Amino acid sequence: MRKYILMVCRYLLLVSITIQLHAQNPLIRDQYSADPSARVFGDRVYVYPSHDILATEGRGRIGWFCMEDYHVFSSANLTDWTDHGMIVQQNKVPWVKPDSYSMWAPDCIYRNGKYYFYFPSTPKDTSYARGFTVGVAIADKPEGPFVPQPAPILHVRGIDPNVFIDKDGQAYLYWSQGNIYCAKLKENMVELASDPVVLEALPNKGLKEGPYLFERNGTYYLTYPHVENKTERLEYAIGKNPLGPFKITGVIMDESPTGCWTNHHSIIQFKDQWYLFYHHNDYSPTFDKARSIRADSLFFNTDGTIQKVTPTYRGIGVTNANTQIQIDRYSRLSDKGASISFLDTASKFQGWKTVLEAAGAWVQYNSVDFGKKKPKSVTVRALSPAGGRLQIRVQGIDGPVLAEIPIAAGNEWQLVKASLLQFKPGLQNLFVIEG
DSSP states (O other), X not given: OOOOEEEOGGGEEESOOOOOOOXXXXXXXXXXOEEEEEEEETTEEEEEEEEEOOOBTTBSOTTSOOEEEEEXXXXXXXXXXXXXXXXXXXXXXXXXXXXXXXXXXXXXXXXXXXXXXEEEEOBSSTTTOSSOEEEEEEESSTTOOOEEOSSOOTTOXXXXXXXXXXXXXXXXXXXXXXXXXXXEEOTTSSSBSSOXXXXXXXXXXXXXXXXXXXXXXXXXXXXXXXXXXXXXXXXXXXXXXXXXXXEXXXXXXXXXXXXXXXXXXXXXXXXXXXXXXXXXXXXXTTOTTSOEEEEEEEOBOTTSOBOXXXXXXXXXXXXXTTSEEOTTSOSEEOSSSEEEEESOTTSGGGOEEEEEOSTTOEEEEEEEEOOSSOOSXXXXXXXXXXXXXXXXXXXXXXXXXXXXXXXOOOSSXXXXXXXXXXXXXXXXEEEEEXX
8 A cells, every 4th residue: 555644734733733814825714815905004914805705596697706795804924814804795885786796806095094995896876887986985993894985986987996195195096997097086085186097008908907006216116917818917017107107017927827817916015025915716726716815025126126926835924833834835845745635625715735645755834933942742633544754854854853753554634743852943944754
């Protein structure tokens, strides 16, 4: 019988078992989420995504995007995320067509003591717009409660609102509808202060949408998804003014290698590091209308251009050694004998398992903080019909051995506890090896 060891990363623990949302990709583990608008408010990052659900008979359009509400999530360390719950629901917005399931990509901004949440949907009164328009909900706190305004913003037709406030205090609203549009906002943040203009000198073929504008060192970066070939990739153009003109400059993230048709993003700086938030269909690999939000670090070249971001499973944030370490959200895998698969293909939100099925196969998980005090033990959840042994090392596949863990033969998952042989303090890269 071939020997193999299956490991569920959420149960590779040091010291104790806890239930938390961690920062490995995807960020949100109990529901579909997409189109993340990340914002820094105070000392926390808040993420305002759209909320994909699976359409059923009488609930949305089967086989298409289906969205009826919005949640907001926040974190102080990009590792532990809190779901603050639903903030806007389609049938509680006065101007939205009931049961239209069209609450697409949103954004949120702070101004003058208030938080303004912008969202597109289908109006029940077509005098506002035929198709989509954009409304606003207002709150005193970034997690709400948000109160939707009775009517959408006049003269806005389209989707994917994005708001930017320049250093002179002028606010701008960006959105997409075939082209990317921009208009100035009044001080009240719920009315346009200028006529919409089309932002020129962007790609003239292939869908472009989802604008997100930010400023760095006097340069304005207009970023957007664009279908250059078959699916959306993330691109950007730069200018010296929020209204342009912009010059197409480069690609932030290539097309999905697994064929997810959409991508949608935001870019923030938090504690001296820049991050790209985006989405992929991790929990729904065969249906790309059910997506999940992700985040990875983003870097600039010395000339201000953006280095292309390669998507990772590991994502962002530091994982404490005394919490769950989900090694299926790995940094690297060995070329042979290591793979990742769903625990249960009928219930994908249960997560993944790491399969090590060859002697010497390994998985690497970066940025684990061991602190200064030596943990007493490590606990692994594993299954091995023929039995086997795992090594936990740091620093490299030939690095110091923290623990040797024998796995008894059996056809059921088991929790196996072992003492630590030695301890390496501080931030370490972790390696789990069969052998």
